[in-house]
Every structure is written in structure tokens, then in C-alpha cells.
Amino acid sequence: xxxxxxxxxxxxxxxxxxxxxxxxxxxxxxxxxxxxxxxxxxxxxxxxxxxxxxxxxxxxxxxxxxxxxxxxxxxxxxxxxxxxxxxxxxxxxxxxxxxxxxxxxxxxxxxxxxxxxxxxxxxxxxxxxxxxxxxxxxxxxxxxxxxxxxxxxxxxxxxxxxxxxxxxxxxxxxxxxxxxxxxxxxxxxxxxxxxxxxxxxxxxxxxxxxxxxxxxxxxxxxxxxxxxxxxxxxxxxxxxxxxxxxxxxxxxxxxxxxxxxxxxxxxxxxxxxxxxxxxxxxxxxxxxxxxxxxxxxxxxxxxxxxxxxxxxxxxxxxxxxxxxxxxxxxxxxxxxxxxxxxxxxxxxxxxxxxxxxxxxxxxxxxxxxxxxxxxxxxxxxxxxxxxxxxxxxxxxxxxxxxxxxxxxxxxxxxxxxxxxxxxxxxxxxxxxxxxxxxxxxxxxxxxxxxxxxxxxxxxxxxxxxxxxxxxxxxxxxxxxxxxxxxxxxxxxxxxxxxxxxxxxxxxxxxxxxxxxxxxxxxxxxxxxxxxxxxxxxxxxxxxxxxxxxxxxxxxxx
Numbered sequence: 001x002x003x004x005x006x007x008x009x010x011x012x013x014x015x016x017x018x019x020x021x022x023x024x025x026x027x028x029x030x031x032x033x034x035x036x037x038x039x040x041x042x043x044x045x046x047x048x049x050x051x052x053x054x055x056x057x058x059x060x061x062x063x064x065x066x067x068x069x070x071x072x073x074x075x076x077x078x079x080x081x082x083x084x085x086x087x088x089x090x091x092x093x094x095x096x097x098x099x100x101x102x103x104x105x106x107x108x109x110x111x112x113x114x115x116x117x118x119x120x121x122x123x124x125x126x127x128x129x130x131x132x133x134x135x136x137x138x139x140x141x142x143x144x145x146x147x148x149x150x151x152x153x154x155x156x157x158x159x160x161x162x163x164x165x166x167x168x169x170x171x172x173x174x175x176x177x178x179x180x181x182x183x184x185x186x187x188x189x190x191x192x193x194x195x196x197x198x199x200x201x202x203x204x205x206x207x208x209x210x211x212x213x214x215x216x217x218x219x220x221x222x223x224x225x226x227x228x229x230x231x232x233x234x235x236x237x238x239x240x241x242x243x244x245x246x247x248x249x250x251x252x253x254x255x256x257x258x259x260x261x262x263x264x265x266x267x268x269x270x271x272x273x274x275x276x277x278x279x280x281x282x283x284x285x286x287x288x289x290x291x292x293x294x295x296x297x298x299x300x301x302x303x304x305x306x307x308x309x310x311x312x313x314x315x316x317x318x319x320x321x322x323x324x325x326x327x328x329x330x331x332x333x334x335x336x337x338x339x340x341x342x343x344x345x346x347x348x349x350x351x352x353x354x355x356x357x358x359x360x361x362x363x364x365x366x367x368x369x370x371x372x373x374x375x376x377x378x379x380x381x382x383x384x385x386x387x388x389x390x391x392x393x394x395x396x397x398x399x400x401x402x403x404x405x406x407x408x409x410x411x412x413x414x415x416x417x418x419x420x421x422x423x424x425x426x427x428x429x430x431x432x433x434x435x436x437x438x439x440x441x442x443x444x445x446x447x448x449x450x451x452x453x454x455x456x457x458x459x460x461x462x463x464x465x466x467x468x469x470x471x472x473x474x475x476x477x478x479x480x481x482x483x484x485x486x487x488x489x490x491x492x493x494x495x496x497x498x499x500x501x502x503x504x505x506x507x508x509x510x511x512x513x514x515x516x517x518x519x520x521x522x523x524x525x526x527x528x529x530x531x532x533x534x535x536x537x538x539x540x541x542x543x544x545x546x547x548x549x550x551x552x553x554x555x556x557x
Contacts, residue, residue: 035072282350
């Protein structure tokens, strides 16, 4: 017999993923699967025939036990001592601390029998282990432990080449002897293990993992808009399948943010059904299964958020999805335009919320815009726009507006439309911050009125101060056109910019002689600017003022 001194348990130190008691089931299944893989590799390497390689689960509600056995490689006496001694080992506290505090370090113990055996004591008051190494002439052994730190190991006759574990459940954990409960756990978390898995003699894992199948043979029942099968071994070992739903997300979905639909697997064991950290937030519309053998089975929710490995996985998948969507945009522009109509909001969110400039530019390749150089309705990418630019041009000018019609009737666009003016190492500039006032010098305005003489600096300052006072809280400021290099005005508190050369600016002469008419004109000038900017849904509120202005016009004749 072999034994170890008593030592206290450290269940309170276990990470969140291990404090959920059902974890012991898929931990032990994973250990059995790992043992089978080792045996498979050994036999294939030695050129030997493969035996039946199976995993069996047998919950017994009457006895209050659950038995798991696998026809794997088995263990030597030394391995049993090492694994069963996990609890009693002086370094067990350090083992748990590493498991909880260092996600990458925990990858070194994936699939080790000691982890599954240790997790069993969350529900067991006694565990029996029977094992024999899969080599000729090896003896069989049996081990017993009550989780207190004391265990026994001895030789045993009649032990098969396998490992068999009998878990005697605590009185308050006997629900785990329910076949229905075990079936639910297996179906959810261990349905894709590599070897046949039986529950009380009935095969459970009959479905083939879709990420392991030939992409040409896979079909989604919902016929998604796009499907991407992606696998790689560097820089991480990844097998995955991604779907873009064909149905447009509802307003409710967009407003509350779509729930993550990324199922994360490690060693074909489900880690999370909704892994929110595997893709950035702007890709929340993606549905996917992601499998990576590099992810520790023991990785808790907290460690998932902090893990450098998960951050690396997220970056790799984000770049692959961007590359895939760029390819699709070139392969079928019409289909991509429909996709962008449904999901373009998420692309724009990605540019706003992403910190890395390089990633911002990559996402920008997915967007499409109206262009003054193209017919209405025909969209262009920033790259296509940049390729059409004149040699030596360094600036790309843009205008934000609710529609092309409003953009083309914007005074900002009027000032820029004769300038054939980047994104690919070029500067993006809002036309609202770079208006060419010289454009107005010799121009006649659309209403046919000639450009007025420019007001003097003093007249302009006085007019601006008066208009600012008249408009009050409706604007944050009134300033001279092209005097500012600030960004676009806030939507609900706009800045009114005036052109001192415009004939309407003669209203400065009415301030003293006809203050009532001057105020009506200022109010109307402000409303005209708001309408031109596309910020008014219902212009009927100004009808009364317009009628009053018409009356005053008639009184003058």
C-alpha cells in the first residue's frame, strides 16, 4: 500500500469554471478521451491493430454512484500515485493558484487524469480507481481516496487494460446519478469527443462536428447569407465555422446589442455556449463555432477576459473575417450591397470603437459610399475612390448627410464641387471644416441674386454678435464661414456659419431701422441652414414666419 499524509482541501480556491459541480463529468470524459488518443498514437506508431476504443458512463441512482471507464492507455503504479496524490501533494495549493491565476500555465495540465480526479471530489465522498497500462506483462492496480488527503493503492487481479473510476456521490449531490442529468451534460458539453461515448450502453455522440467536415458537404438549415470555414495551425490551432444570418437584424436587436452566438470548444469539449470575448463587439452579428486545442479546459470566465491567448485568438479571427468579407465584396458586389444594407451599421460601429488605426483602416475597406463622381445609387469603396484621385492629391473630402439629395444641396458641397479632391495614407477631411470662400467671389447664387460686397471686419463682428443674441439657445455659436477648423457641429446644438459676401447679409442694415423684419430674416436664415443640413423632419413650423415675410414684401411694393 502507498499513502500520503492528510491535508486540507482547497475547493474554495478553484476557479469559477471548476466550482460548477457538473464540470467533473466533462473533465473525466476529457481525461478518458485524452488517454484514448495516447493509446491510438502509440499503436499506430508501433504498427499494431487498433482495439475497440470507447468511453462508457454508468450513473446508478439506486447506489448513488456514477462510473466512467475508457479503454485508453491506462496507468502505471507511479502514475496512479502521482495523480491520486494531487490532493495530498504539498504543492497542491500552488497547483490551484496556478490554475486560477495563470490561464496560459493551466494549458500544461489539460487532459491530465489528476485534474479530472480532483474535480470529482466536488461531488464525491469516496472514489475508486482501477487501471492497467496497455503494455504486455503490466500489472493492474486499484486505488481508493476519500478526498481528505489519504489514499491507498495496491495490486489488483482481473483489471482490464483501461481506466475505470467509480464515484460515490455525497448525499447532497446524488442528483448526478440521474441518467437524464448526465445525458444533458454530455449532450451540451461532450457531444463531439473523438471516440464513441456511451451512456448506460446507448451511444451518445452520433453527430459529426460540423467544423471537422468538408465545407462542400455542410449545409445550414437556415441558408445563411455567408458561410466561412476556417482552420489553421499557426499562430494558433483553430477549427471554426462562421455564419452571417440571412435575416436582417431587427431594430430591437440593434438597440439592445445582439447576444453573442459564439460557441467555444477545446479538445471537442464545450467551454462556453456564448463566448463574448472571442470576437470584438462590432462582429456580434456573427454566429460561429470556434474550436482551439490551445485553450485550456480549465479556463474560467474571468481568465477568458484576461487571457493573452484569447486576445490573440480574437485578433486572428477578426482579421480573417475582415479578409473574408472583402473577398465577398469583390466576388459578388450586388449580394454584398444587400449585406451592407443590413449590417453596415455594425461596420461603422467597428471603426468608431476600435482603437488600433490599422484595424480601423481594414474595417473601412468594408464600407461603401455615394460619390459625387458617380451616378446616384452607385456606391464606391474608399480604395476605389482613392484610385480615381488625381496624381498628387492628398486629401479626401467627405460630407455627412441623411441622403444624397441633401448632400448635393448643402452649401458646403456647393463650395467644394469644383474641387476634385484619402484613406490609404491620405487625409480624410470634412468639407465643413475646409470651405473655399474664394469660390463665392464671382459667383451668382442659385436664387439669381449677385454676391454682395463683403462686410467689413467690424460689420461682420457686429452682425455675428447680434445674430447670436437673436438665435439664443438654438445655436451654440455663430461664426464667419471658413474661419474655423473644428469638427462638424453637434446635431442638436449646431453652429451657424455665415458668408459675409452673401446678399442676405445686408440685413445688418435693418437692425436699427426695421428690427422686427431683421429678426424674421435671421430666424429664417437659421431655419434654411437647418433644412439644408437635413436636420428638420417637419418644416411646417416655419410657414407662419414665411407668410409674415411675404406680407412685408408686398407692403414694400
